Amino acid sequence: MARMTMIEAIQNAHDLAMERDRTVVAFGQDVGFFGGVFRCTAGLQKKYGKERCFDTPISELGIIGAAVGMAAYGLKPCVEIQFADYMYPAYDQIVSEAARLRYRSAGEFTCPLVVRMPTGGGIYGGQTHSQSPEALFAHVTGLKTVVPSTPADARGLLLSSIEDPDPVIFLEPKRLYNGPFDGHHDRPVVSWKKHDLGEVEPGYHPVPLGKAAIRRPGSALTVLAYGTMVHVALAAAEETGVDAEVIDLRTLLPLDLDTIVESVRKTGRCVIVHEATLTCGYGAELAALVQKNCFYSLEAPVVRVTGWDTPYPHAQEWDYFPGPTRVGRAMTQVLES
Amino acid sequence: MARMTMIEAIQNAHDLAMERDRTVVAFGQDVGFFGGVFRCTAGLQKKYGKERCFDTPISELGIIGAAVGMAAYGLKPCVEIQFADYMYPAYDQIVSEAARLRYRSAGEFTCPLVVRMPTGGGIYGGQTHSQSPEALFAHVTGLKTVVPSTPADARGLLLSSIEDPDPVIFLEPKRLYNGPFDGHHDRPVVSWKKHDLGEVEPGYHPVPLGKAAIRRPGSALTVLAYGTMVHVALAAAEETGVDAEVIDLRTLLPLDLDTIVESVRKTGRCVIVHEATLTCGYGAELAALVQKNCFYSLEAPVVRVTGWDTPYPHAQEWDYFPGPTRVGRAMTQVLES
Amino acid sequence: MTSSPRLSLSVPEPAFRPGDTPDYSGVTFPEAGSVQRPPVDVNPEEIRDLAFTIIRVLDRNGEAVGPWAEALSPDELRKGLRDMLTLRAYDARMLMAQRQGKTSFYMQHLGEEAVSCAFQRALRPGDMNFPTYRQAGLLIAGGYPLVKMMCQVYSNDGDSARGRQLPVFYSSREHGFFSISGNLATQYVQAVGWSMASAITGDSKIAVGWIGEGATAENDFHAALVFASTYKAPVVLNVVNNQWAISTFQGIARGGSGTFAARGLGFGIPTLRVDGNDYLAVLAVAKWATERARLNLGPTLVEYVTYRAGGHSTSDDPSAYRPKEESNAWPLGDPVLRLKAHLIAVGEWSEERHTQAEAEVMDTVIAAQREAEEIGTLHTGRKPSPRDMFEDVYATMPPHLLRQRHEAGY
Amino acid sequence: MTSSPRLSLSVPEPAFRPGDTPDYSGVTFPEAGSVQRPPVDVNPEEIRDLAFTIIRVLDRNGEAVGPWAEALSPDELRKGLRDMLTLRAYDARMLMAQRQGKTSFYMQHLGEEAVSCAFQRALRPGDMNFPTYRQAGLLIAGGYPLVKMMCQVYSNDGDSARGRQLPVFYSSREHGFFSISGNLATQYVQAVGWSMASAITGDSKIAVGWIGEGATAENDFHAALVFASTYKAPVVLNVVNNQWAISTFQGIARGGSGTFAARGLGFGIPTLRVDGNDYLAVLAVAKWATERARLNLGPTLVEYVTYRAGGHSTSDDPSAYRPKEESNAWPLGDPVLRLKAHLIAVGEWSEERHTQAEAEVMDTVIAAQREAEEIGTLHTGRKPSPRDMFEDVYATMPPHLLRQRHEAGY
Numbered sequence A, B: 001m002a003r004m005t006m007i008e009a010i011q012n013a014h015d016l017a018m019e020r021d022r023t024v025v026a027f028g029q030d031v032g033f034f035g036g037v038f039r040c041t042a043g044l045q046k047k048y049g050k051e052r053c054f055d056t057p058i059s060e061l062g063i064i065g066a067a068v069g070m071a072a073y074g075l076k077p078c079v080e081i082q083f084a085d086y087m088y089p090a091y092d093q094i095v096s097e098a099a100r101l102r103y104r105s106a107g108e109f110t111c112p113l114v115v116r117m118p119t120g121g122g123i124y125g126g127q128t129h130s131q132s133p134e135a136l137f138a139h140v141t142g143l144k145t146v147v148p149s150t151p152a153d154a155r156g157l158l159l160s161s162i163e164d165p166d167p168v169i170f171l172e173p174k175r176l177y178n179g180p181f182d183g184h185h186d187r188p189v190v191s192w193k194k195h196d197l198g199e200v201e202p203g204y205h206p207v208p209l210g211k212a213a214i215r216r217p218g219s220a221l222t223v224l225a226y227g228t229m230v231h232v233a234l235a236a237a238e239e240t241g242v243d244a245e246v247i248d249l250r251t252l253l254p255l256d257l258d259t260i261v262e263s264v265r266k267t268g269r270c271v272i273v274h275e276a277t278l279t280c281g282y283g284a285e286l287a288a289l290v291q292k293n294c295f296y297s298l299e300a301p302v303v304r305v306t307g308w309d310t311p312y313p314h315a316q317e318w319d320y321f322p323g324p325t326r327v328g329r330a331m332t333q334v335l336e337s
Numbered sequence C, D: 001m002t003s004s005p006r007l008s009l010s011v012p013e014p015a016f017r018p019g020d021t022p023d024y025s026g027v028t029f030p031e032a033g034s035v036q037r038p039p040v041d042v043n044p045e046e047i048r049d050l051a052f053t054i055i056r057v058l059d060r061n062g063e064a065v066g067p068w069a070e071a072l073s074p075d076e077l078r079k080g081l082r083d084m085l086t087l088r089a090y091d092a093r094m095l096m097a098q099r100q101g102k103t104s105f106y107m108q109h110l111g112e113e114a115v116s117c118a119f120q121r122a123l124r125p126g127d128m129n130f131p132t133y134r135q136a137g138l139l140i141a142g143g144y145p146l147v148k149m150m151c152q153v154y155s156n157d158g159d160s161a162r163g164r165q166l167p168v169f170y171s172s173r174e175h176g177f178f179s180i181s182g183n184l185a186t187q188y189v190q191a192v193g194w195s196m197a198s199a200i201t202g203d204s205k206i207a208v209g210w211i212g213e214g215a216t217a218e219n220d221f222h223a224a225l226v227f228a229s230t231y232k233a234p235v236v237l238n239v240v241n242n243q244w245a246i247s248t249f250q251g252i253a254r255g256g257s258g259t260f261a262a263r264g265l266g267f268g269i270p271t272l273r274v275d276g277n278d279y280l281a282v283l284a285v286a287k288w289a290t291e292r293a294r295l296n297l298g299p300t301l302v303e304y305v306t307y308r309a310g311g312h313s314t315s316d317d318p319s320a321y322r323p324k325e326e327s328n329a330w331p332l333g334d335p336v337l338r339l340k341a342h343l344i345a346v347g348e349w350s351e352e353r354h355t356q357a358e359a360e361v362m363d364t365v366i367a368a369q370r371e372a373e374e375i376g377t378l379h380t381g382r383k384p385s386p387r388d389m390f391e392d393v394y395a396t397m398p399p400h401l402l403r404q405r406h407e408a409g410y
């Protein structure tokens, strides 16, 4: 077993996919020669040539729009949006085109496209380098939405996303790029290289989309989380001593509802955690589903712990971030109610 | 009391606002000489001149982007996006700019802007003339989102939206433009002109944002709806005989949570209805809030009746639309569970 | 520094509004045959003037003149005429069908038939068009069955897109016709991407992007030019300037003394402006631009100057915003009549044959219509099932959608 | 028809990569003084060539030559030099402060100081810039207090934006500096809208849009040109071409033989290209373009050819993608040294005075820094409150946000 950072794992997924399948191409701003501002495509241009890995103009619309055309042709573009906060200029191509092409042509044209983008805060990036727009994708029929929380998942889910015949939005929690950040911003982060969760088996090992992972079995309550918040939830469980079952959703759409329902029926309590703003966040859908499917098992209201309904501030970043203290407090309260 | 169609009411709101306040300007595609493809700005260019009401190039981004600049200058632009389905090219300017300007400049620059757009289906418009993207706005901090269901509300809420110091997304259920459509597509729609709900008192009468209206008091269950679905819910209550309390939200953000909670605490049951797709729709937020705030009063799971998680189809439009039969069935089921 | 006057906003207005008598006597177009024909590998810097003129081949007497006149066989010419007549007849029937309630919506090509019918003749199997809703001539000239087109318009059980799309939003991979989107302009940059894919894989297929002059204001138009010029994509980028975008005249969006063709200049893309009502000029330019793409010389931007003689769609009444007579007064004439005159001038056609051809074409269209209507129309006959509504959202139906389909009773 | 070869994709590459020795001896720029100066009401069609040349005033000997050379007083020249020196000193200190952990992030102007410092001198109170993150010279030349700038960079209690924004995202309505957005290009079309508002209300203020050459690929750039040209908006649209967009050279996005200035041609917008390292040329062009706007003659597009001598930001290491020596080899020289040489050439400056001025400027900047740091830095001293985080989302805090603020304990 080798250990990799999440960045290396993502780079490795590209490498494995491009080696195996000549139709896989990767591009985006600074993605070619430089290998991406987060280095997730480092070395690919050198290895696979400029025609399969290249820099693009600063046009997110152009990146996705061209990728839709390429995907319709028969390639499998895996493209990078430099920060999720910058996907909006391409939102029309994602929503109205990538997501709808198979449907509107009854399968005559399809769009096997992966759109990677770093999400989440915690890097003092201010409001335009910190957003978590997953709800804006999960609401769009025709898209799949994926969020890994470990290097192995990042690689495995990215491989599956590239294999997938439909457009996949692949959200990379940038605060996890280097290590399993648990929200304790005042403590040094352990590198994935020095952490068991950094282990990634060499070779091509896709992780299927649509399957959640139980990161911590427990009986007192269920925590639903994804991305960075998985590690925050694990820390909160540890620190409060609450016997929480922490479910890492991994794929937001299609959602592994069975795993969720089974857990909440068992624990009777549910806390949902995400970094995105509260209102109409993905947690709303989770809460709606849980109350609907587990109504008669629920012993307390489903509670959401999320970013506040404000833009992501620069200086007050750690007041905004739903860290282990807030998550722990919610867990305790839900247990007591 | 005069009777007006919703189109006339919207036109009248523009007229009243532009007459009263020289800083109000209106523009959009085909909005000037022609008065808008739905005629909501008819006559304004003639009355207020080409500088205050004009046609724009086909660039939703340009419309909103220019409006943001005008609003920062001190004007109050009230602009039209021809169909809500076409707002995506402008989504970046709405989300990253209009909604964020006050915050990021700490009030030094503000954005008193109204973005009007027709929403919803039922006109055989296919997937790109039928969408209801309200959740994509309600998730964005800094925006207000409004949906009227009667001519009087359309006029009054639009007047308040224009007065508002912040950006307001004003969604016009196009199926209600001419009459209170209740989902019975096989029956002729009564015109607002021949319907009591079409009554609009002459003069400048804003309807405050953030206040819901109880359209039908009832004790058996609470229906939360907005726009066209208010009339569908009323029809379903009538036809099933269920004593539903039908709440017309009118403003989705800020939401009148008090009215909702009071009602559901009273009835113990809640059905949420919207035309947008289910997953991560605005109904998810409503369900999450209701289960949280009314947990101990709820006698049955909160149920959502919505458009299916597919694009809005052309030929199967009425299979897609959550009409009175589906809503009525859900009401009966919730009563029985 | 000069003192500043009060500023004011300039809002362009069309020359004529309802009630005006359209008079184009002041408007001059370059003579047919007067514009140079550069080699396809020309340095774009040398032909900047072609963005501001108009390439024309057919002169007033129906003669094909100048460097862009190419020898077409009489059969090719007659095929061109028949394609345009077919499109016109098809439009007429479908427009009427919509008025009769057989479908919800329709959009016609009246006056613009030459553009798509002629362009198609420069394409090869495997090439891909990324069209708007006003290029059905690509399908007709390419031999796509009329019945299938009509089934799409009727959203009946013969519609390969299962009734999901608005009428006229055809799709045919086989016929090089990309699925039409309701969102303007999105296809333009996709065409560039498709052609880049062809280049990446060392293929020889090219792509063609289509857009209306109004929609050039959209984001995707710009992205298409940026990407096409950066990667020298093998794509032809067509702008159909039919003077109107619903009720909005082309002066809104064109900007001062610019032209839509001239948008290409800033990108170093060779750019041509052509008489869109001149079948021969369109075809000549189409051949030039497609050859550039095939030779890996990169993109070409072409503006077709034409006129939308009908309403924008069946939802539109143009008499509300322009004089009824404008379409007749429009100086570039009717593309059908112009090609007909040419065929007669070269001795390969006659008034009688034309009348006969019109009747034949109409018969063919009506026969196809009968066949389509036997399957069904929007509200009658055999229709796609509500079950189809849930298919093709994804390749494999995910659990939540399956649950919803069951809930819907299918 | 010619037979088709296999296609291939062309991906532009910069002339030099790390390890190469940058050699610009083959690159020629027009001589200073050689480009015509048209009247401000020129017909844009007559000056299309100005989109492909470079306007320069300062020649190799530091003389100001040609039709764009304007008489500036020695005090004006010295003010220009001092502004650039101040910006450079400010950058140096803030860069170091970031390295010292006093803030999270910084972006410098090294090599591009002339563009914003000179342009500001053509503006009047009430005019509004819509800048990117690399035009702090507008604030410095406009007399905005250094301390306030630093408080913004430190996100301390003196920051008028309450710590909410990334460092260098200044805002000052009073100083005609629109709040900076992290999303590239969005401000460009807003500038057009702002200037339209001025025109609509019969005001006399003008707006100035700023964008980097890389960001011209964005949607908003196109929308800005479309709207500005359609409504003849009183706006100056500036493109700062500093050759690089993070690691991406300007050939990605420029497209073949185009220039960024030439983007204006398709819209009929007068378009100029200017030596951005020539303070006098920038100021002359700024005056020309702003005068056009003030006289209601409409928009002007200006490309400033310059070079980003530093890293993109403190997160960037340019030696990974370009030769370290490229910045020195770059042929347009250093804007500070060039203006200094001119002042010396006209007998109004000396090496000694320069050394002394540098020291004075640094003292001023350090004094301001001390004052700012007395309030606080990102992690020390007095800071905006978490309570501030909930303010200004709306004019009036809605109930749900108030609930959240209470939940957060404020």
Ligand SMILES: Cc1ncc(C[n+]2csc(CCOP(=O)(O)OP(=O)(O)O)c2C)c(N)n1
Binding pocket: B029, B058, B082, B086, B089, C132, C134, C182, C183, C184, C211, C212, C213, C214, C215, C216, C242, C244, C245, C246, C308, C312
């Ligand atoms: C993004 C988007 N905005 C607006 C519309 C509404 N719309 C449909 S067609 C049209 C006019 C298009 O004009 P043009 O591009 O000139 O094409 P033409 O109809 O003349 O062929 C408009 C505004 C749309 N379909 N998509």
Ligand SMILES: Cc1ncc(C[n+]2csc(CCOP(=O)(O)OP(=O)(O)O)c2C)c(N)n1
Binding pocket: A029, A058, A082, A086, A089, D132, D134, D182, D183, D184, D211, D212, D213, D214, D215, D216, D242, D244, D245, D246, D308, D312
């Ligand atoms: C919409 C958007 N996409 C991407 C980015 C990330 N980004 C920040 S600066 C930059 C490069 C900009 O280059 P240029 O426009 O040339 O300006 P310069 O930095 O050279 O001044 C990029 C890609 C962004 N901020 N916004």
Ligand SMILES: [Mg+2]
Binding pocket: C212, C213, C214, C240, C241, C242, C243, C244, C245, C246, C308
């Ligand atoms: Mg048109």
Ligand SMILES: [Mg+2]
Binding pocket: D212, D213, D214, D240, D241, D242, D243, D244, D245, D246, D308
């Ligand atoms: Mg740059």
